[in-house]
Amino acid sequence: MKRGGPVIKKCYVFFNRNTAMFFLLLAVFWPGTALPQTALLTDDLGFKLELKSCPQRIVSLAPNLTEILFALGLNDQVVGVTRFCDYPAEARAKTIVGGLVDPNLEIIQSLHPDLVLGFRGNPQSLLERLRRLSLPLFVFEQGQTFDDLFRFITRIGQLTCRTRAAEELVNKMRQELSATEMAVSREATGKKVFLTIYGQGNGLWTCGRDSYMSHLLEKAGARSITAEVPGNWLAITQEQIIAGNPEIILILCQDEKVFEKARKSITELKALRKIKAIKLNHLFFLEENVFSRFGPRLIRAYQQLVHVLYSEIPGNPR
Amino acid sequence: MRAKKFLVGLALTLLILTLAGFILSLLVGPVKTTASDLFAAFRGQERYQDIFFRLRLPRAIISFLVGASLGLAGAILQGYFRNSLADPFILGSSSGAALGAVLAAELGFKLVLPGFSSQGIMALITSFVLVTVVYLISERRRFRTSEALLLTGIAAGALASAITSFLIFRRPDAYEQAVFWLLGSFSLAGWSQVWVILPYVLLSFAACYLLAPQMNLLALGDEVATSLGCPVKSTRRTFLLVSTILASFSVSVAGIIGFVGLITPHTIRLLLGPDHRRLFVYSAWAGGVFLLYSDFLARTIFSPAEIPVGVITAAFGAPFFIYLLNRRGSREI
Numbered sequence: 001m002k003r004g005g006p007v008i009k010k011c012y013v014f015f016n017r018n019t020a021m022f023f024l025l026l027a028v029f030w031p032g033t034a035l036p037q038t039a040l041l042t043d044d045l046g047f048k049l050e051l052k053s054c055p056q057r058i059v060s061l062a063p064n065l066t067e068i069l070f071a072l073g074l075n076d077q078v079v080g081v082t083r084f085c086d087y088p089a090e091a092r093a094k095t096i097v098g099g100l101v102d103p104n105l106e107i108i109q110s111l112h113p114d115l116v117l118g119f120r121g122n123p124q125s126l127l128e129r130l131r132r133l134s135l136p137l138f139v140f141e142q143g144q145t146f147d148d149l150f151r152f153i154t155r156i157g158q159l160t161c162r163t164r165a166a167e168e169l170v171n172k173m174r175q176e177l178s179a180t181e182m183a184v185s186r187e188a189t190g191k192k193v194f195l196t197i198y199g200q201g202n203g204l205w206t207c208g209r210d211s212y213m214s215h216l217l218e219k220a221g222a223r224s225i226t227a228e229v230p231g232n233w234l235a236i237t238q239e240q241i242i243a244g245n246p247e248i249i250l251i252l253c254q255d256e257k258v259f260e261k262a263r264k265s266i267t268e269l270k271a272l273r274k275i276k277a278i279k280l281n282h283l284f285f286l287e288e289n290v291f292s293r294f295g296p297r298l299i300r301a302y303q304q305l306v307h308v309l310y311s312e313i314p315g316n317p318r
Numbered sequence: 319m320r321a322k323k324f325l326v327g328l329a330l331t332l333l334i335l336t337l338a339g340f341i342l343s344l345l346v347g348p349v350k351t352t353a354s355d356l357f358a359a360f361r362g363q364e365r366y367q368d369i370f371f372r373l374r375l376p377r378a379i380i381s382f383l384v385g386a387s388l389g390l391a392g393a394i395l396q397g398y399f400r401n402s403l404a405d406p407f408i409l410g411s412s413s414g415a416a417l418g419a420v421l422a423a424e425l426g427f428k429l430v431l432p433g434f435s436s437q438g439i440m441a442l443i444t445s446f447v448l449v450t451v452v453y454l455i456s457e458r459r460r461f462r463t464s465e466a467l468l469l470t471g472i473a474a475g476a477l478a479s480a481i482t483s484f485l486i487f488r489r490p491d492a493y494e495q496a497v498f499w500l501l502g503s504f505s506l507a508g509w510s511q512v513w514v515i516l517p518y519v520l521l522s523f524a525a526c527y528l529l530a531p532q533m534n535l536l537a538l539g540d541e542v543a544t545s546l547g548c549p550v551k552s553t554r555r556t557f558l559l560v561s562t563i564l565a566s567f568s569v570s571v572a573g574i575i576g577f578v579g580l581i582t583p584h585t586i587r588l589l590l591g592p593d594h595r596r597l598f599v600y601s602a603w604a605g606g607v608f609l610l611y612s613d614f615l616a617r618t619i620f621s622p623a624e625i626p627v628g629v630i631t632a633a634f635g636a637p638f639f640i641y642l643l644n645r646r647g648s649r650e651i
Contacts, residue, residue, distance in 0.1 A: 096622070097622075098622060098623065099623075102505065102623070102624060104348055104505075104622045104623075104624070105373055105505065105506070106347050106348050106349050106369055106373050106374070106622075107348050107349065107622055109349075109368050109369055109372075109373060110348075110349040110369060124422075124423060124436070124437060125437050125438070125506055126505075126506060128436075128506075129506040129508060132508055132510065133368070133372060133373075133508070231488075
């Protein structure tokens with residue numbers, strides 16, 4: 001609550017001092033940068049949300065939303081999170097409203113939120129029910145590129161009266177991004193990569209054309225063997241992997257221990273033994289928790305990826 | 319005389335269970351509330367108003383209505399096919415509903431009519447259309463047997479399931495949306511749904527009550543029924559229409575909840591005998607009570623997490639049903 005104080009005060013001072021004319025000009029020429037006393041915003045599903053003041057009780061329905069909220073300094077304003085919101089550690093101290101697909105309406109209602117942030121992965125029927133309970137819901141579409149991510153963060157900043165903090169965060173991320181990008185552009189190799197996620201049910205899964213992972217790989221100078229296949233997450237067969245013949249296999253998993261298991265299970269697949277990546281033993285670990293959140297840590301994911309692609313592979317010098 | 323006493327006893331038991339079930343459903347949930355909170359809310363205190371009257375009460379009512387619909391639809395179809403394996407979804411209405419729900423997600427429908435999500439509406443439409451098509455196709459056959467209807471229904475259901483699986487396969491993220499329909503849940507129940515389904519449920523109940531004697535005639539076989547003055551074709555059509563309405567609306571608000579529609583009519587038949595005048599009333603009532611308690615358990619056992627209500631209906635219903643079937647001295651099915 002304390003942290004939110006000064007910003008709100010600033011809003012009031014701001015409006016009291018200025019003339020109606022200036023207010024009008026501001027509204028026309030500078031819309032959306034600071035949250036006026038009543039802001040009408042449209043979410044990614046086309047629904048309008050009217051915010052009368054800066055949200056003080058925010059419920060987040062996705063881990064990446066929670067991360068962004070905390071990164072914007074809204075630690076005290078966040079009152080409810082999902083059971084998957086484990087970053088930053090403080091998020092775990094918040095009331096858990098349920099999962100991504102099964103948040104408990106009663107718990108959300110009992111928190112009396114003045115802003116509920118949802119994303120497109122929440123079931124549509126759930127979002128519709130929340131709207132009918134007249135809860136102030138705002139839904140985001142998951143993006144694909146870093147630009148999408150920056151826009152995403154900026155909009156959350158606007159919603160929560162943290163325009164400045166969002167701007168700073170985005171600038172910092174942009175800087176880190178371009179620093180890492182430099183390393184890539186010098187040595188862009190276009191290596192073929194098979195990125196997979198381990199432990200998600202049966203079979204092998206990989207990212208498709210519409211996944212931000214594919215964009216991340218592209219930006220790191222690599223290319224997913226399924227970069228052309230439409231879809232977000234795809235089930236892939238061993239035959240498709242053989243056809244793609246990747247030079248590098250990246251495995252997203254919880255930790256190094258799980259990675260060893262995953263590495264073994266993939267290298268033991270007889271059919272794949274002639275794949276370049278397996279012959280060269282180019283199987284690498286990526287931290288699932290960092291990679292699976294379309295939020296501020298995506299930069300870290302990018303850095304990890306570049307590190308793996310350019311430092312850990314012999315003959316692929318930085 | 320004994321039978322009459324038994325009937326009164328059963329009615330009283332159901333009445334008490336219904337009242338107790340509603341009170342329990344209102345009082346217990348992830349947010350701790352007491353009886354005095356409830357009284358305060360009745361007298362207008364705002365604190366828990368939303369939780370009692372916008373979340374718990376409509377949910378209890380919906381689960382009761384859906385249970386009653388499934389119980390009644392099951393009783394109708396078991397009588398219709400003279401087959402004790404029939405359940406409300408036997409003609410493919412459940413597969414049709416799942417297809418509609420996934421289609422809505424696939425097409426990205428955002429339309430919201432009062433009370434229903436776009437998926438609910440699509441589920442309702444597809445399930446209704448599917449059963450109608452099944453009926454019309456089997457009508458055209460030279461031999462209008464109920465087996466033809468049954469088999470056409472099963473085949474059409476399989477076709478709808480295939481399309482559903484294909485859509486899910488193409489868009490793995492639609493899977494979660496489909497799970498709701500495949501497992502059944504009341505977690506999103508609200509008043510608007512109550513107002514939408516209530517008229518249909520009441521109309522269907524009234525129709526069944528009036529037509530129950532005809533069902534008793536149909537149970538003797540179509541030829542006998544005809545000779546006793548029953549307009550077989552139109553009666554059968556009405557029963558089919560009513561059961562389809564009941565099943566479709568149930569699926570569209572709560573997804574596919576198995577077992578209620580199968581065992582409730584059976585249980586009542588074991589207790590009261592095959593007279594459809596009683597069978598219809600008590601199947602509906604008992605189905606409502608059964609699902610009211612099932613949903614109560616589904617949302618409280620692992621609170622705040624919820625388990626699919628179908629898990630409860632099977633886990634508690636099946637052993638009880640097996641016991642009833644094996645009880646010595648029970649009437650023949």
